[in-house]
Amino acid sequence: EIVMTQTPLSSPVTLGQPASISCRSSQSLVHSDGNTYLSWLQQRPGQPPRVLIYRISNRFSGVPDRFSGSGAGTDFTLKISRVEAEDVGVYYCMQATQFPFTFGPGTKVDIK
Amino acid sequence: EVQLVESGGGLVKPGGSLRLSCAASGFTFSNAWMSWVRQAPGKGLEWVGRIKSKIGGGTTDYAAPVKGRFTISRDDSRNTLYLQMNSLKTDDTAVYYCTRELDWLFYNWGQGILVSVSS
Numbered sequence: 001e002i003v004m005t006q007t008p009l010s011s012p013v014t015l016g017q018p019a020s021i022s023c024r025s026s027q028s029l030v031h032s033d034g035n036t037y038l039s040w041l042q043q044r045p046g047q048p049p050r051v052l053i054y055r056i057s058n059r060f061s062g063v064p065d066r067f068s069g070s071g072a073g074t075d076f077t078l079k080i081s082r083v084e085a086e087d088v089g090v091y092y093c094m095q096a097t098q099f100p101f102t103f104g105p106g107t108k109v110d111i112k
Numbered sequence: 113e114v115q116l117v118e119s120g121g122g123l124v125k126p127g128g129s130l131r132l133s134c135a136a137s138g139f140t141f142s143n144a145w146m147s148w149v150r151q152a153p154g155k156g157l158e159w160v161g162r163i164k165s166k167i168g169g170g171t172t173d174y175a176a177p178v179k180g181r182f183t184i185s186r187d188d189s190r191n192t193l194y195l196q197m198n199s200l201k202t203d204d205t206a207v208y209y210c211t212r213e214l215d216w217l218f219y220n221w222g223q224g225i226l227v228s229v230s231s
Contacts, residue, residue, distance in 0.1 A: 037216040041157075048209055048221040049157065055216075092157055096216035100175055101147075103157040 002026050002095050004104035012112045019080040021107045023093035028073050030097070037096035040069055040078045043106075044089040052091075053078065085111065114138035116210045116222035123228045128200050134193040134210030134222060142166065142188040145213040148195050150206035151224070158206075162213065163193070177203070200229045 003026040013019045029036045040053040051060040053069035056076060066081040080087055088111060093104040120132040136144070145168060148160040161174040163184045172184050183196040193210055207224040214220075 035216075039217055041218075048224055049218070050221065051217055051219065094157075094218075099173065101159045101218075103159070106156045 001100060002029070002098050002102050004093055004095060004102050006091075006093060006104040006107050008107060009105060010108045010110075012110055013080075013083045014112050015085065016082050019083050019087075019109055021078045021091055021093075021109075023071075023076045023078070023104050025074045025076075025095055027098075029076075029095050030073065036072065038069075038071070038076050039094050039096065040067075041092045041094060041103075042087075042089050043092065044086075047089075049092065080109075083109070083111070114212065114220045116212065116220055118208065118210050118222045118225035121208065121225035121227045123230065124200055125231055126200060126202055126229055128229070129196070129198045130200065130227060131197070132195040132208055132210075132225060132227070134195075136191045136193065136210075136212070139212065139220075141186075141191040146184075146186065146193045147211045147213050147218060148184065148193075149209045149211055149218060149221075150204075151209070152203075152206045155206075160195070160208070197227070200227075202229050205229045 005024050007022045029038050038056050041049040042052050043049040052063050057069040068079050070077050090106040090108050092106050115137045117135045124130050143165050145164050147162040161184045163172045181199045185194045205228050209224045210222040211218040212220040
């Protein structure tokens with residue numbers, strides 16, 4: 001099973017300032033088909049998770065462009081260019097390259 | 113609009129059983145691969161298991177902690193997904209989410225249903 005880790009686990013940020021979350025996998029997430037199935041999910045308080053980013057850097061439908069993803073192999077990053085109040089929540093990276101799909105522990109983003 | 117609505121949760125004693133249902137709408141359920149994902153109180157996300165579409169083979173896969181105790185099934189005529197949970201343990205206490213898998217993503221999520229296992 002691929003183990004996903006995230007840093008930091010908590011990230012207090014100032015409104016309008018950037019935020020960055022790192023995600024690392026215990027082995028390469030490059031699939032045999034050449035794709036890398038690393039996605040980012042956001043879970044707002046009291047809500048189910050929703051997909052933000054898929055295949056490292058593709059924004060899901062309706063996701064604001066202040067969210068961006070990057071990385072390769074085993075190291076990935078989610079960036080929020082300017083944090084807004086509605087971005088408060090927990091962010092998870094998730095791999096779907098190898099079964100079973102696994103999640104990172106989550107990074108809590110809140111406002112300073 | 114895609115909707116996934118879970119039901120059937122509640123309080124059950126250790127060793128007991130419970131069946132969750134997920135009513136799906138807004139997409140062709142019979143073609144969908146469906147998964148259950150759970151979240152223990154204050155904790156992260158954990159994939160529980162999956163069922164492929166019948167055209168995809170209809171097979172099921174389970175996470176190690178639930179294998180042999182949980183069974184996922186589907187009724188395509190009712191657009192409904194099920195999770196039969198037997199021999200429940202306190203560690204199974206969680207919100208259970210019904211999800212639709214698409215393109216190697218948990219594309220859509222239900223609102224979740226709470227299962228509490230306690231004596």
